[in-house]
Amino acid sequence: MRYAETGYHLEIDLSRGSIDRVESDPRDTELYLGGLGTNAKILWDRVAPEVEPFSSENLLIFGAGLLCGTPATGCNRTIVSTISPQTKLMAFSMMGGFWAPELKYAGYDKVILRGKSPDLVYLWIHDDKVEIRDAAHLQGMGATETADLIKQELNEPKAQVAAIGMAGENRVYFASIEQGRSSASRLGIGAVMGDKGVKAVAVRGTGDINIAQPVEFMELCHEVLEYIKFRNENPIPGVMAILQGLGSPQEMAIHDEKWHTENFMWGNSRERRKGFWTDEVKSAWTQTMEDMRTRLISCYNCPMKCGATISPPGQPTYMMKCFSKLTYTMAAMSDLDFGLKIAQHATEYGVDGFSTPQVMAFALELYENGILTDDDMPGLPSDNEGRFYWLLDKIVRREGIGDVLANGTYWAAKEIGNGAEEYAHNNIKKHEQLPLKLSMLNPIYFLMYSTGEKINITQIEGQFPQAPYPKREQREEFVKDWFQVPDEKFKQYFVDWELRGENSIPYYPTAQMCCDIVDWQEKMHYIDDALGMCAGLSSFPLKPPYHIHNYPKFISAGAGITMDEDKLSQAAKRYRTLVRAINISRGMRRKDEKPPQNHWKKRFPELEKELLDTYYKFKGWNSDGIPTKEFLEELGLDYVAEEFIQRGILTDGEDGPAEETTLAELAQE
């Protein structure tokens, strides 16, 4: 009997119209867990490095995490993996909501899409009954609108529907997949879904999941709920509001946005907006939120209520969470009323709430600087907010300049030329980031930005505080109940970290300490992504209810796999390395591992080199960032080592690079 997982994948070939229920190999669960881990294994095995994102040979995998569908609180993530049109590397974006547990109850751990449908279709998965259905009548419809219509026509109000909007249909590189109370937004996975001709995947499941040791498992769940209650009643003092508690940043509940609006560079800006948060702004924004926010809502089996339904006057209700509240507003230098209204359009179109405002701000910056002209933007309205609506429509339809901008700032700048590349200053590995423009290099963040392959800083940070407390006594107090640390040394790292002086950034934490910290933070995110756990209850907040000490117990009691901390860490290292191997085989190298340009004013090239050198060594990678043969074999990834040698990426017996292709070179091909 299989526990926690169903043991079956649904394989759908859209070119042939075939549907197969395929048993998965339980040994893969032991080695790669599930969710992201087994998604990466499938991509490695079946999608060759030469396969382009919009090739019918590219796969789009919807993988429910290993513990999704069990009673584990907050375990509801679907990990969607494919090759990204934006980066041409592996993409693994996640969505919360209710979709993954529903898929498990229908009897599947993954839906694997290959090929392309000649006509627009949607998939209907209802326990054993699976159909490919015509979606011609849904063409051009909004993502939420589509979900509602599908539920109506199926007469299944409880079906969970993941859908794309017009952006996905038109293969916009930053198109998202929207799913009721969540979305998988980063890296253009919605564009791959559109390219495959799939408008939506609707699921309804009425089965059960087996738990290996139900009594022990429920006790663990109970402990987590107790700790969530404790944490909610005891916010962490001395850190900003969104870091005090649990969950996704509680942007729907808080009104005080002074810190975020004044300290972040929004849109495509290089300047902070000091003095922005006046009493008038605060009162207007609070009023807008109170008027439009109809309800706070949670994902499946979670008490945290991080999202909200937003009902702008005269517009349909939609779901919002986290920083989409600010991204449109701040990129347009407008107000919250505008931000909440345009976000409704953007959600229906199905676009990433981080990249989209930045791409639009980038276009207007080019226009203001004469790089784009009236000839490029015929009909551009004269008012600022009107321009953002105009650009959004052009982009999702790929009309005129929108066709160029729909490829994101990196590719658009290349195509526009005439100095436009100077304005695409906020990318890592060709993907837009939150443009933090800070003063002093932060060595921990330098490593996370440069080497993270999820390509989103919030999906690698967490666990270790972002900055030291000013006083040693405060730091000593903080570490007293910090039982989540994997090793006591992390407490000392923090206690000794000072705001100024010898033990301050950029030279403290030392390179070795930074390796430990970044590795811990990344490991927790990768474990979440394999188990299907929301980062908001594990890898993102300080002092979370899920951590390296109780996760092995959840896996043992839930999935029936004998697990301890070392084995879990080794599994996470294995599939993390596999993600890197996929990207290395696609040409990613050290030259591509850079933080966003101008992210910090004060840079330290020698220290940065030392950080990368030390981290690569620590991770088992050679000086070009390629996992060494020895390290791959230690992880049981001999098949990767063999492939690397065959392709000349590694040479047999050496750890030196044999190939120097970079993303930049690939881009010129």
Ligand code: SF4
């Ligand atoms: S913590 Fe928030 S984002 Fe995470 S599962 Fe719960 S409600 Fe969803």
